[in-house]
Amino acid sequence: MEEFHKVRRLPPYVFEQVNRLKASARSRGADIIDLGMGNPDLPTPKAIVDKLCEVVRDPRTHRYSSSRGIPGLRRAQANYYGRRFGVKLDPDTQVVATLGSKEGFANMAQAITAPGDVILCPNPTYPIHAFGFIMSGGVIRSLQVEPDDGFIPALERGIRHSIPKPLALILNYPSNPTAQVASLDFYKEVVAFAKKNDIIILSDLAYSEIYFDGNPPPSVLQVPGAIDVAVEFTSMSKTFSMPGWRMGFAVGNQRLISALTRVKSYLDYGAFTPIQVAAAHALNGDGADIAEVRDIYHKRRDVMVDAFSRAGWIVPAPAASMFAWAPIPEPFKHLRSLEFSKLLIEHADVAVAPGVGFGEHGDDHVRIALVENEHRIRQAARNIKRFLASSAKQPNNVVPLAAHR
Numbered sequence: 001m002e003e004f005h006k007v008r009r010l011p012p013y014v015f016e017q018v019n020r021l022k023a024s025a026r027s028r029g030a031d032i033i034d035l036g037m038g039n040p041d042l043p044t045p046k047a048i049v050d051k052l053c054e055v056v057r058d059p060r061t062h063r064y065s066s067s068r069g070i071p072g073l074r075r076a077q078a079n080y081y082g083r084r085f086g087v088k089l090d091p092d093t094q095v096v097a098t099l100g101s102k103e104g105f106a107n108m109a110q111a112i113t114a115p116g117d118v119i120l121c122p123n124p125t126y127p128i129h130a131f132g133f134i135m136s137g138g139v140i141r142s143l144q145v146e147p148d149d150g151f152i153p154a155l156e157r158g159i160r161h162s163i164p165k166p167l168a169l170i171l172n173y174p175s176n177p178t179a180q181v182a183s184l185d186f187y188k189e190v191v192a193f194a195k196k197n198d199i200i201i202l203s204d205l206a207y208s209e210i211y212f213d214g215n216p217p218p219s220v221l222q223v224p225g226a227i228d229v230a231v232e233f234t235s236m237s238k239t240f241s242m243p244g245w246r247m248g249f250a251v252g253n254q255r256l257i258s259a260l261t262r263v264k265s266y267l268d269y270g271a272f273t274p275i276q277v278a279a280a281h282a283l284n285g286d287g288a289d290i291a292e293v294r295d296i297y298h299k300r301r302d303v304m305v306d307a308f309s310r311a312g313w314i315v316p317a318p319a320a321s322m323f324a325w326a327p328i329p330e331p332f333k334h335l336r337s338l339e340f341s342k343l344l345i346e347h348a349d350v351a352v353a354p355g356v357g358f359g360e361h362g363d364d365h366v367r368i369a370l371v372e373n374e375h376r377i378r379q380a381a382r383n384i385k386r387f388l389a390s391s392a393k394q395p396n397n398v399v400p401l402a403a404h405r
């Protein structure tokens, strides 16, 4: 029987192959250090959990909630943008709460895409950026670019060679998976380009608060007039270690926010009210919890970069996000990212995410997520050192066993 139209457009998740191998190694008793999935391991701060527990006792909160977010939550998000970015937002028309930023992004795609609309999308990138639009009938034109001098020329080529003219451009800085960051000057140029060419900007700022070395990432909405063309998505998942709570936001251009709000009003009743109240409580906090989370990732980053380089694998230090984007070590480059990731599980008990899972242009890298503690990260480096040393002595040992499965 032929696969359904939409399902045919969704390739099997590459990460599933690594996950299966990881599970089978664990079932044999291997202690796999999991730096693969970007699933934060830190507990949600106690004050947020306490707020949830307090509110959930009130039966009035057990009814259907508000799809677009309760007013106090939207106000809290607008205040956060004011404090953090100096961006003034109207909580009634320019802010909508989402069930995690992933849901918000996917339903924005659903709200604005007509069949065949072209979307300019980074490659490699977090999969929903492309597949949200593919599921909505859009067509992706990949941009294999960094936020540097080559970006605007690539956009120009994207416009010149796309029929119809692209509807939207996706930005994601700090990037998952590459951890690249963008400057405000970069955003100024992109906004000017988008306005001139009448293109929507969808900016994914999921890592707004996970940054190091005192350099907070800017918001595209800081560019004067950006709100005419841009919407930005943020997430509570990483900022407050709340991934399972499913809470995020879209803010910005009123027409786009209204389109997303309308689609969501048909699809969901919003997050459970106690979650929304606890999320507002988190956003209204003094920032100490955020600083603590940031500090933990910062220390892990330093430990990882140092320990991996001493193990013989030079990994560039990410300036932000909870990921390092690591070039595959030279002797293994020919294997590409999936086979190399499988080897690391089989021979080093370390799981990473193969770069190809984020797009074809990610295939010479793997992504290392800082989601294990410092002790485990050091252990991962020791395992990798042993693996690199043994494969240098016995090249035959690096035959990708997994490839034969």
Ligand SMILES: Cc1ncc(COP(=O)(O)O)c(C=O)c1O
Pocket (backbone or CB within 6 Å): 038, 099, 100, 101, 102, 103, 126, 172, 175, 176, 204, 206, 234, 235, 236, 237, 243, 246, 247, 248
């Ligand atoms: C760039 C990026 N956007 C969005 C998300 C999804 O976050 P949420 O939990 O808010 O749906 C992630 C999660 O890893 C991400 O890396």
